[in-house]
Structures are given as C-alpha cells and as structure tokens.
Amino acid sequence: MSFFSGLQCHLCGTKFPGEALFVCDQCLGPLEATYDYDGVKQALTREAIAARPENLWRYRELLPVEGAPQTGLNSGFTPLVKADRLAREVGLERLYLKDDSVNHPSLSYKDRVVSVAATRAVELGFRVFGCASTGNLGNSVSAHAARVGLECYVFIPNTLEPGKVLGTAIADAHVIAIDGTYDDVNRLCTQMADRNGWAFANINLRSYYAEGAKTLAFEVAEQLGWTLPQHLVSPVAGGTLLPRIGRGFRELREIGLVDDEMPKIHAAQAAGCAPVVRALNEGLEFPEPVKPDTIAKSIAIGNPADGFQVLETVRATGGAGAMVSDEQIVEAIKLLARTEGIFTEPAGGTTLAATLALVEDGVIPRDESVVVAITGNGYKTADAVSDRLTTPVQLGRSLKEFEAYLASRPTEAARKVPVKRGAGL
Numbered sequence: 301m302s303f304f305s306g307l308q309c310h311l312c313g314t315k316f317p318g319e320a321l322f323v324c325d326q327c328l329g330p331l332e333a334t335y336d337y338d339g340v341k342q343a344l345t346r347e348a349i350a351a352r353p354e355n356l357w358r359y360r361e362l363l364p365v366e367g368a369p370q371t372g373l374n375s376g377f378t379p380l381v382k383a384d385r386l387a388r389e390v391g392l393e394r395l396y397l398k399d400d401s402v403n404h405p406s407l408s409y410k411d412r413v414v415s416v417a418a419t420r421a422v423e424l425g426f427r428v429f430g431c432a433s434t435g436n437l438g439n440s441v442s443a444h445a446a447r448v449g450l451e452c453y454v455f456i457p458n459t460l461e462p463g464k465v466l467g468t469a470i471a472d473a474h475v476i477a478i479d480g481t482y483d484d485v486n487r488l489c490t491q492m493a494d495r496n497g498w499a500f501a502n503i504n505l506r507s508y509y510a511e512g513a514k515t516l517a518f519e520v521a522e523q524l525g526w527t528l529p530q531h532l533v534s535p536v537a538g539g540t541l542l543p544r545i546g547r548g549f550r551e552l553r554e555i556g557l558v559d560d561e562m563p564k565i566h567a568a569q570a571a572g573c574a575p576v577v578r579a580l581n582e583g584l585e586f587p588e589p590v591k592p593d594t595i596a597k598s599i600a601i602g603n604p605a606d607g608f609q610v611l612e613t614v615r616a617t618g619g620a621g622a623m624v625s626d627e628q629i630v631e632a633i634k635l636l637a638r639t640e641g642i643f644t645e646p647a648g649g650t651t652l653a654a655t656l657a658l659v660e661d662g663v664i665p666r667d668e669s670v671v672v673a674i675t676g677n678g679y680k681t682a683d684a685v686s687d688r689l690t691t692p693v694q695l696g697r698s699l700k701e702f703e704a705y706l707a708s709r710p711t712e713a714a715r716k717v718p719v720k721r722g723a724g725l
C-alpha cells in the first residue's frame with residue numbers, strides 16, 4: 301500500500317500531482333514528495349521493517365512510488381562498519397562507515413536514488429531513461445535501465461575517468477560525452493528532457509530520485525539499533541544526498557521510530573570545488589557557482605542544484621563544512637584502506653579527510669559518535685592513487701631469492717620468531 305500523496309513546493313508549499321515535475325510554476329522552488337504520515341506511522345513499524353528483505357525498499361512507505369518496486373531489489377542495506385582501527389588512529393571513540401562503495405549493482409550511493417527514479421519512470425510510462433552524470437550516476441542509470449528494459453541515454457563531461465565511462469557503456473547505454481563541465485551537461489539535459497519526453501533521473505524525475513537518498517539515513521538508524529549518531533559527515537556534489545539524510549532522520553523522528561536528537565550533519569567538499577563549504581564559511585544564503593578543478597570528479601559540481609537545501613540542513617542541525625586538498629584526499633583514501641581494508645574513490649577520500657579536519661578543529665568532539673558516508677568505490681578510479689603506491693617486488697622463482705629479499709628487510713615478518721598459538725591455554 302502506498303502513502304505517497306503527490307508533490308509540494310519546498311519553498312511556497314503549492315501542491316502538484318505526482319508527475320514528472322520538478323520546479324514550482326509559482327516560485328521556481330524545488331518540488332518534493334509528500335506522504336500521509338499518519339498512515340505511514342501505522343504501517344511502518346520496527347517489526348514490519350525487520351521482517352522484510354534487506355534492501356532499500358524495506359522503508360517503501362516513505363518512498364514516492366505507487367506500485368511494486370521495479371528494480372533495486374538488491375540495492376541499499378549496505379554495511380555500517382564499526383571502524384575501530386581507523387577510530388584509534390584518528391583519535392575518535394565511536395566511528396562508523398556507511399559503506400556504499402559496495403552498493404549493488406553499480407558500487408555507489410547512486411543505486412539508492414536510481415532504484416526509486418527508475419521505478420517511477422516505469423510507473424509514469426516513460427520509454428527512455430537518462431541522466432546528466434559525473435560518472436557514478438551514469439553507471440547506475442544504465443544498470444537499472446537494463447534491468448527494467450528502458451532505452452538509456454547518459455550525458456557526461458568529456459573529461460571523466462575511463463573506468464566510469466566503461467561502467468556506463470557496458471550495459472549498452474548511449475553515452476554522449478560533451479565538451480564542457482558537468483554544469484554545462486546538466487544545462488543541456490534540462491533543455492532536452494521535456495522536449496523529448498524522456499525521463500531524466502536527476503532532472504525531471506529529481507523529486508523521486510532525491511527521495512531514494514533518505515534510505516541511507518533510515519539504514520544508519522536501523523543498523524544502530526534505532527538510535528541516531530551525534531554526527532554524520534556527507535559529501536556534497538549536486539546536493540541531493542546531504543539534505544535527504546536530514547529529511548530521513550526527521551521523518552523517523554516524526555513517525556516515532558527513533559527518539560534521539562537530530563545528528564549534526566556536516567558537508568564535505570574538495571577545495572577545488574567547494575561552493576557549499578565556501579557559502580557556509582562566508583554566511584551566504586546561496587552558494588556562488590565555481591569552476592571545478594579537483595581529482596574528486598564524481599563530486600565536481602560547481603553549481604549544485606540543491607545547494608540551498610544543503611546550507612539549510614547543515615545550519616538547522618548545527619553542522620559545519622570542511623574542504624580538503626587533493627593531497628589530503630589521496631592520503632585519506634590510503635588511510636582508509638590501510639586501517640579498514642576499504643578502497644574508496646576520491647569522493648570517499650574527501651569525506652574522510654573532511655571528517656579528520658572537523659575533528660582537528662574541535663567541531664566534532666572526540667568522544668561523540670560519528671558516521672562517515674563512503675559513497676563510491678576506488679576500483680573505478682584507480683588512476684587517482686596508482687602512482688602513489690609501492691610497486692610489486694620482482695623476484696625469480698627460487699626460495700633462496702625470497703629469503704635473501706626477506707633478510708634485507710627490517711620488517712616484522714623478516715624476524716624468525718615462532719608464532720605461539722593458544723598462548724596461556
């Protein structure tokens with residue numbers, strides 16, 4: 301049963317039907333989904349949720365679809381990793397990683413938003429599904445389009461990493477590389493969406509797409525035993541994810557699934573593309589557009605569509621922003637892999653590095669609980685770190701050669717100490 305009741309302008313409150321609409325014709329504000337929260341409260345209990353499959357549709361009463369999910373039946377419900385070794389290294393007591401680098405099927409947080417947008421595209425009768433993308437969105441849109449059998453068009457800037465382009469092309473999408481920035485690509489797609497009658501996940505279906513991002517917050521709360529962390533650090537690109545994490549936590553409080561105070565939600569950006577963090581630091585009401593220049597390409601959006609809502613959420617929750625250099629991003633990618641064995645892309649490095657900066661600055665006290673959103677997978681962007689790693693040691697095939705090598709190394713493994721097993725027994 302669906303409790304989705306249509307769209308409403310985030311700014312002036314005007315109501316709209318649940319169609320492929322995304323801006324208010326009265327004030328140009330963004331449209332967002334509304335629900336019958338009394339009905340949701342009755343249906344969406346902890347017990348009902350616990351009995352459902354571990355995917356993002358377990359919270360379907362708070363998602364803007366009318367019928368059965370069409371895709372995403374294995375998406376979401378990613379691990380919430382208690383990162384004790386990383387926590388010790390950076391001097392935090394309780395640190396968790398929400399690991400969307402292993403989201404199914406395209407290995408980023410985008411499988412949340414696209415599962416919902418693709419389902420709604422089918423419900424609204426579209427035949428073509430597309431997007432303007434910095435890489436991960438294209439990967440996810442082409443994967444889910446393949447599953448639901450829609451023709452797919454993905455528009456990208458012509459400077460993306462080869463791994464990201466390949467991940468879209470493999471599912472046979474039409475990949476159109478534009479000579480310009482993401483912001484140029486997005487403008488082109490906005491002109492095109494209505495004209496062609498196509499569903500663009502992050503443009504005319506944006507009101508539906510954005511709702512999928514709330515599931516990250518729902519899962520964090522459930523995985524923490526229906527409690528909330530004190531801090532959550534989110535990367536910001538177009539500004540979909542961060543405000544919907546806030547909205548997700550607020551909805552859980554509203555329907556009585558959690559009682560805790562709202563977490564402080566912090567924004568992470570690369571210094572080479574930090575319109576939101578600059579606006580926070582300078583007290584601006586809207587972000588000033590910038591021209592991106594950073595290795596964190598998946599979050600290199602100079603003119604974030606939902607920038608205003610990011611500022612609103614960060615300020616309302618008492619959060620802050622932090623921007624970090626490309627050097628800090630690479631170091632954080634390596635730190636995460638070295639301590640927790642998780643390989644993330646530069647967006648994840650950005651979020652972790654920003655978390656460390658917020659801890660250093662005392663914005664995040666060391667004894668408070670923190671969730672860091674790791675949103676993408678490092679295997680797609682290997683070039684970002686490949687020249688920064690030690691290369692394999694080259695040896696012949698004799699044992700002697702290996703022992704000579706080992707003897708030349710002052711490492712733990714080189715010392716011939718017999719390992720005691722079951723000591724004390």
Ligand SMILES: *Cc1c(COP(=O)(O)O)cnc(C)c1O
Pocket residue numbers: 408409410436437535536537538539540541542598599645647648675676677
């Ligand atoms: C898209 C994306 C984000 C966040 O994007 P928003 O547009 O702000 O929701 C973060 N990390 C990765 C890896 C992404 O692909």
Ligand SMILES: [Zn+2]
Pocket residue numbers: 309310311312313314324325326327328329
């Ligand atoms: Zn309006």
